[in-house]
Amino acid sequence: MKLVLAIVQDKDADALAREFIQNNVRATKLATSGGFLKAGNTTFIVGIEDDRVNEVLEIIKKSSHTREQYVSNMNMDAAGTSMLGKPVQVTVGGATVFVLPVEEFKHF
Ligand code: 2BA
Numbered sequence: 001m002k003l004v005l006a007i008v009q010d011k012d013a014d015a016l017a018r019e020f021i022q023n024n025v026r027a028t029k030l031a032t033s034g035g036f037l038k039a040g041n042t043t044f045i046v047g048i049e050d051d052r053v054n055e056v057l058e059i060i061k062k063s064s065h066t067r068e069q070y071v072s073n074m075n076m077d078a079a080g081t082s083m084l085g086k087p088v089q090v091t092v093g094g095a096t097v098f099v100l101p102v103e104e105f106k107h108f
Contacts, residue, residue: 001102002053004046007032008064008095013042016063020046025056037071037092047105057097064094 008016013029020027028045048056069092073085 001105002048002050003100003102004044004048004053004056004060005098005100006044006046006060006064006095007034007097008042008044008060009067009093010040010042011067012064012093012095013044016042016044016060019059019063020044023055023059025052025059034092037069037090039069047102053099057099060095060097066091066093068092 006016017027017029019025025046025048030043030045031040032043033040044060046056068089070087070089072087
């Protein structure tokens with residue numbers, strides 16, 4: 001068994017959750033936030049048999065889209081006052097995915 005951790009954008013989360021249900025993939029959805037943008041994103045936890053990992057990865061890939069976002073840097077002037085810097089464009093997503101081995105799985 002493997003544990004798939006998939007971080008996706010909030011905008012893709014509902015469609016991905018629906019795909020998991022339609023394909024009989026059990027998942028847990030967590031409200032998370034990115035350390036860089038400090039904006040909300042969604043992390044799915046999926047426990048899945050080894051022979052279905054690729055199927056799960058394909059579902060995630062299909063439902064997760066790349067988007068451009070802007071982040072404003074805070075700059076300090078000589079007096080130490082913070083000023084809003086020029087917004088920087090970053091490409092977010094589609095999905096950041098980790099696949100981990102599961103030592104044991106219990107469902108009581
Ligand atoms: P955030 O940390 O909010 O990052 C959002 C996007 O900002 C990233 O998109 C990337 O394009 C950019 N970014 C992040 N850190 C950066 C940095 N130090 N310098 C320049 N640009 C940076 P993604 O790579 O698609 O990541 C989307 C979200 O996935 C991240 O949101 C974070 O929540 C998660 N994530 C990405 N890589 C991760 C990792 N290695 N470990 C844990 N979480 C990760």
